[in-house]
Amino acid sequence: SQQGEEDPQALSIQEGENATMNCSYKTSINNLQWYRQNSGRGLVHLILIRSNEREKHSGRLRVTLDTSKKSSSLLITASRAADTASYFCAMTTDSWGKLQFGAGTQVVVTP
């Protein structure tokens, strides 16, 4: 079974709006990461947040982590059409750091 579950499965917004997606997981983690995948392409690493961190920012991205609730959220502010993609959370639970992925959130940003 998958370690991570994402919500919503799909999200449609207009340019300029904010997009928020959530990730819940089942067991304790070392870190949690978010990736973006454009249609037909490979995944691109966006941001990594460690288990002892609560919030991180990178440009228009804001990630939060609540280990007590076993959940994380990714916020994209002032979305652009180029943000149209699938977004995946992935977490590591062991010392080596094998990644376990959620099923992803498909985001469509319309101009």
Add this chain to the structure above:
Amino acid sequence: NAGVTQTPKFQVLKTGQSMTLQCAQDMNHEYMSWYRQDPGMGLRLIHYSVGAGITDQGEVPNGYNVSRSTTEDFPLRLLSAAPSQTSVYFCASSYSGVANYGYTFGSGTRLTVV
């Protein structure tokens, strides 16, 4: 700096055929992994390697073999292709494991087994 290069990009196999998916990285990354991506299921780990000569199984290793003779290359072999192996395959590498760094992904190989 090409990053992670996967070949071929597309492949059609007949059931029972074997083939090797190639993966090469030029970033001197120690860690490399193979994932498969199926609709609605995210990515699942097939095999991984923490350095040349060291490999281990992931979540879905059956039907696949790997070897790591050099730091740069991490080929994935399908021993006897089955329709259940129809998927998109991604190779990824990381400097010292995703405990501290994210992965760099290749662009994928889309495999169809008929």
